[in-house]
Amino acid sequence: MIHMNKVAFGYKKNAQLFSNLDFDIGEPGIYGLLGKNGAGKTTMLKLAAGLLFPHGGNISLFGRQAAIRHPEALNKLSFIPEEIAVPGLSLDAYSAIVGGFYPDFSFQDLKRFAEELEIERGESMRRMSLGQKKKCLLAVALASNTEAVIMDEPTNGLDIPSKQKFRQLLAEQADAHRSFIISTHQVRDVQNIIDPVIILDNGEVVFQGDMGTISEGLAMAWYEEKHLPEQALSWQPAVGGVTALVPRDIAPDGSDDIDLELFFQAVTANAGLVRSNIEGRS
Numbered sequence: 717m718i719h720m721n722k723v724a725f726g727y728k729k730n731a732q733l734f735s736n737l738d739f740d741i742g743e744p745g746i747y748g749l750l751g752k753n754g755a756g757k758t759t760m761l762k763l764a765a766g767l768l769f770p771h772g773g774n775i776s777l778f779g780r781q782a783a784i785r786h787p788e789a790l791n792k793l794s795f796i797p798e799e800i801a802v803p804g805l806s807l808d809a810y811s812a813i814v815g816g817f818y819p820d821f822s823f824q825d826l827k828r829f830a831e832e833l834e835i836e837r838g839e840s841m842r843r844m845s846l847g848q849k850k851k852c853l854l855a856v857a858l859a860s861n862t863e864a865v866i867m868d869e870p871t872n873g874l875d876i877p878s879k880q881k882f883r884q885l886l887a888e889q890a891d892a893h894r895s896f897i898i899s900t901h902q903v904r905d906v907q908n909i910i911d912p913v914i915i916l917d918n919g920e921v922v923f924q925g926d927m928g929t930i931s932e933g934l935a936m937a938w939y940e941e942k943h944l945p946e947q948a949l950s951w952q953p954a955v956g957g958v959t960a961l962v963p964r965d966i967a968p969d970g971s972d973d974i975d976l977e978l979f980f981q982a983v984t985a986n987a988g989l990v991r992s993n994i995e996g997r998s
């Protein structure tokens with residue numbers, strides 16, 4: 717689907733953001749692209765969609781060079797950018813135009829998604845709130861029935877019920893023919909729906925793996941603070957003690973439900989250590 721090989725890119729001549737970036741999305745899934753502010757997630761997604769051009773290396777999108785923006789690659793891809801701009805059209809009028817670019821676009825699906833997301837199809841999108849605009853673009857992206865949907869910070873601006881609906885729709889729509897790539901620094905918003913996880917840090921993909929493999933090597937466990945084991949990879953306060961992410965071997969009551977925020981903290985602190993704990997078990 718998307719392959720990046722030895723990609724180099726920087727916005728300024730002497731400041732490379734990526735010098736040797738490798739990244740692969742092949743199997744269907746709900747990919748979570750996580751990284752700190754400024755890690756380069758948006759840049760990476762724009763490169764994948766052919767909206768920015770690499771200075772070196774190769775990027776392929778559905779078998780074509782991404783920068784060419786070939787219609788046969790683009791009609792398999794929906795892209796919801798972080799900073800959205802909508803025209804002064806209703807959702808119905810906008811979809812009638814955009815739908816023409818996607819062979820599998822379904823107006824019936826659009827109506828259903830608009831209803832589920834509680835958005836008015838007849839109202840001018842420009843007069844909507846940020847969250848409502850985002851939900852319009854989400855409904856259009858889902859109704860396009862493309863093989864891949866890239867979403868950059870999709871939960872920014874969504875209220876709590878909308879975030880829940882967002883997670884529900886994605887879980888329902890992801891199947892063997894359809895992948896979602898969600899970039900976010902709001903890790904809790906995508907807890908329990910993303911799999912696999914990709915973590916970008918210091919210009920590199922420092923971790924890519926599925927949740928099953930992660931929980932073969934790591935587990936969550938509760939400790940009294942004074943008994944926190946030195947092998948703990950990350951932890952946070954919990955009632956009466958701390959919840960920690962630890963190697964599975966040492967977790968007394970180890971649960972499989974990995975807290976994504978603690979996992980993210982552990983990887984950004986020491987990706988090599990996390991990988992060796994997981995690879996040692998898988």
Ligand SMILES: Nc1ncnc2c1ncn2[C@@H]1O[C@H](COP(=O)(O)OP(=O)(O)OP(=O)(O)O)[C@@H](O)[C@H]1O
Pocket residue numbers: 727728733751752753754755756757758759760798900901
């Ligand atoms: N148009 C631009 N011109 C110059 N520098 C830019 C531009 N866009 C982004 N950058 C820089 O590139 C780096 C990566 O930015 P990017 O937006 O890709 O990060 P991000 O991981 O998506 O961050 P966030 O989580 O805050 O959205 C940052 O240091 C940013 O300042």
